[in-house]
Amino acid sequence: MDCKKYNIFIFMLSYLIFRVVSFTPEGRLAHSSVLVGNKLYFLGGRVSKSCTNQVFYLDLSQSFDLTTPPWISLTQNAGIPFKSCWGTALLNDKEQTIYLFGGLMRNDLNQDAFVSNVYSFNLNSLLWNVPTVEGTPPKRRRNMKGVIDNTGKIYIFGGGTNNAIGSEAEIYFNDMVILNTVELSWVINTDNQPNSSHTYTATLLSNGVIVYIGGKISKKEKQEEKLRFAKGKYRCVGAERKEQYSEAEVSLKIWLIEFQKDGIAITPKMVKTHMKEILINQSRYSLQRKTKIRQKLPIHLDDKLLEFQ
Structure with missing residues (x-):
């Protein structure tokens, strides 16, 4: 009898291990x-036109075959309480807690499942919670990226909203949302901010400067941008050029957001950086074939920006 129990135990253990490794x-x-x-760690995402609640990770401490990465799934016991996509996740390393903010939140019937702007996931207990946060919560949003500093403050700029998350109109934000994960409090700064934007990249430098690159702005602000910048200068690297240049200097618009150590005062400013490279036929309309040719443009930031790094 003991032998049979032992064999059953080994079988079940092997089955569970196989299921995890083969994910x-x-x-x-x-x-x-x-x-x-x-x-x-990876959280949620849109799969087959639907958001998912999956949580899984890839251990990078050892080399592995790129064709068969050793994915580990936690979804069965620690899946997100809702189906999530277009949110942003940040780690409070001291608390070993991941904070998932915003995005689409769906139930199994693909209906809105919004309860809170932010959820926390403890990596030790593998439990999800809805933290009680003091202060006025921000408006719901998606397509934004956050950064977190070493004091546990999360900074989230802009983002957008539409009918998928309960808004009657498509709106882009230009506020700075600050979530203090230690004191659990909200601060929302709307003073002296740059254009509203979403779908950008956000990088926190060691000196307390957040660099935002790329993204989308509203149609109204896009028209203002066209009037503000001279011909031949573009907001995004790789922008279409209908003219052909043998040599060009392309400007890349980068917002540098500085904040004080208390995380409240925000002073945005724009730094223009230039790509001083010979760009021959990088992107143009061929007059002979009437086809558009595009290539990736190399990015070289000038010394003015490098000083911030």
């Missing part, structure tokens, strides 16, 4: 990711 995630977009030590 292969489907292709997706609009997911969130967080690096925790040597483990890269």
Whole structure:
């Protein structure tokens, strides 16, 4: 009898191990990711036209075959309480807690499942919670990226909203949302901010400067941008050029957002950086074939920006 129990135990253990190791995630977009030590965690994402509640990670401490990455799934016991996509996730390393903010939140019937702007996931207990946060919560939003500093403050700029998250109109934000994950409080700064934007990249430098690159702005602000910048200067690298230049200097618009150590005072400013490279036929309309030719443009930031790094 003991031998049979032992064999059953071994079988079940082998079955569980096989299920974990053999996990292969489907292709997706609009997911969130967080690096925790040597483990890269992935949360949610849009799979087959639907958001998912999946949580899985990839251990980067050891080399592996790129064709068969050793994915580890936590979804069965620690899946997101809702189906998530177009949110942003940040790690409070001291608390070993991931904070998931905003985005689409769906139930199994693909209906809105909004309860809170922010959820927390404890990596030790593998439990999800809705933290009680003091202050006025921000408006719901999607397509934004956050950064977190070493004091546990999360900074989220802009983002957008539409009918998918309960808004009657498509609106872009230009406020700075600050979530203090230690004191659990909101601060929303709307003073002296740059244009509203979403779908950008956000990087926190060691000196307390957040660099935002790219993204989308509203149609109204896009028209203002066209009037503000001279011909031949573009907001995004790789912008279409209908003229052909043998040599060009392309400007890349980068917002540098500085904040004080208390995380409240925000002073945005724009720094123009230039790509001083010979760009021959990088992007043009061919008059002979009437086809558009595009290539990636190399990015070289000038010394003025490098000083901030």
